[in-house]
Amino acid sequence: xxxINMNLVYTIINVIILYLLLxxxxxxxxxxxxxxxKQLIADGLQSAQDAQDGALKMKQEYEAALxxxxxxxxxxxxxxxxxxxxxxxxxxxxxxxxxxSMIASAKETIRxxxxxxxHELKGEITGLAIASAAKIAGGKSDEERESQLFDxxxxxxxxxxxxxxx
Amino acid sequence: xxELNCKTVLKLPVLGGISESVVVTWIIMxxxxxxxxxxxxxLKVENPGKVQLALESMIxxxxxxxxxxxxxxxxxxxxxxxxVLLYLAVSNTIGLLGFKPPTKDLNVTAxxxxxxxxxxxxxxxxxxxxxxxxxxxxKPVPVVxxxxxxxxxxxxxxxxxxxxxxxxxxxxxxxxxxYFVPLICPIPVSFYFDIFDGLLQAYVFVFLTAxxxxxxxx
Numbered sequence: 001x002x003x004i005n006m007n008l009v010y011t012i013i014n015v016i017i018l019y020l021l022l023x024x025x026x027x028x029x030x031x032x033x034x035x036x037x038k039q040l041i042a043d044g045l046q047s048a049q050d051a052q053d054g055a056l057k058m059k060q061e062y063e064a065a066l067x068x069x070x071x072x073x074x075x076x077x078x079x080x081x082x083x084x085x086x087x088x089x090x091x092x093x094x095x096x097x098x099x100x101s102m103i104a105s106a107k108e109t110i111r112x113x114x115x116x117x118x119h120e121l122k123g124e125i126t127g128l129a130i131a132s133a134a135k136i137a138g139g140k141s142d143e144e145r146e147s148q149l150f151d152x153x154x155x156x157x158x159x160x161x162x163x164x165x166x
Numbered sequence: 167x168x169e170l171n172c173k174t175v176l177k178l179p180v181l182g183g184i185s186e187s188v189v190v191t192w193i194i195m196x197x198x199x200x201x202x203x204x205x206x207x208x209l210k211v212e213n214p215g216k217v218q219l220a221l222e223s224m225i226x227x228x229x230x231x232x233x234x235x236x237x238x239x240x241x242x243x244x245x246x247x248x249x250v251l252l253y254l255a256v257s258n259t260i261g262l263l264g265f266k267p268p269t270k271d272l273n274v275t276a277x278x279x280x281x282x283x284x285x286x287x288x289x290x291x292x293x294x295x296x297x298x299x300x301x302x303x304x305k306p307v308p309v310v311x312x313x314x315x316x317x318x319x320x321x322x323x324x325x326x327x328x329x330x331x332x333x334x335x336x337x338x339x340x341x342x343x344x345y346f347v348p349l350i351c352p353i354p355v356s357f358y359f360d361i362f363d364g365l366l367q368a369y370v371f372v373f374l375t376a377x378x379x380x381x382x383x384x
Contacts (some may be wrong), residue, residue, distance in 0.1 A: 007185045019249040027245045030225045033209045125220035142304035
């Protein structure tokens, strides 16, 4: 019943052969398939992670760009407002200056006009006075002296009207 | 009594008698290899079928189990352990099909134990070198050296005898029961001895082999 014989050696050979066969036909293919699947899953996860990272990065970039655009637009509006104000001020000032100069020139014209008129009137009054005096005096007296006399008279009366004769 | 002996099936002129256990081993080998060829034929990476999933989970379980014991860096030994596990599991339960379990023959268990011994010592030498292997007998103290050297033989001997004794005892009990109470009663006993004990002994054999390897590789 209990005896050790050559069958021990046969069994060892059998087991070694079985080991080689099973390793080749069973364990290796199955392990390969499992490894491949693991690799596939790992790759899928990795690529998903990559895609997510890329999307996140892009979103950040877009946000930054949007922020920049907003600031830029604010800047542009600010600039426009500033330049518009400057233009407005400039135009206003110019208009004021022009108006001032126009008023000044109008005043000047009026003054010259009046002076001229006064001058003319003075001459006429002098003429009239001389004529009337001549009529009264009957033309006897010296014309030169009378003329001086009336000028004096007019000056005296003129001083009563203030500074118009100046 | 005649049943207990392993009959010599055929005689070869030079090599001598070939016993029943070796013939049954051949049958088991053929079945295992054919089954694996058939099952592995249509493996797919995506959308695996039910058969493939079952196969993968079994192999995956065995790989995880052995890698858990001997460590991931020594997974070169895993295919051998899986082979022995499969062989023992099939040969311990082949009594259900009417064959005599090969593990009931001392030659088979001795052969497996000798191979385990070789693998255990080889793994130690391969991992740590011959010098370390020689030195480790004298640890923790040199006094234990004779005992640790004896361990080389004792470990496979215990493996061999445990398997042989379990299988033989189960076989004897079952044959006696079948002789005296042929009706119904052998069924639960057969379940215990052929399936439970057979698978348990297969598990224990490879588990202890892996454990001794880990011990040796430390």
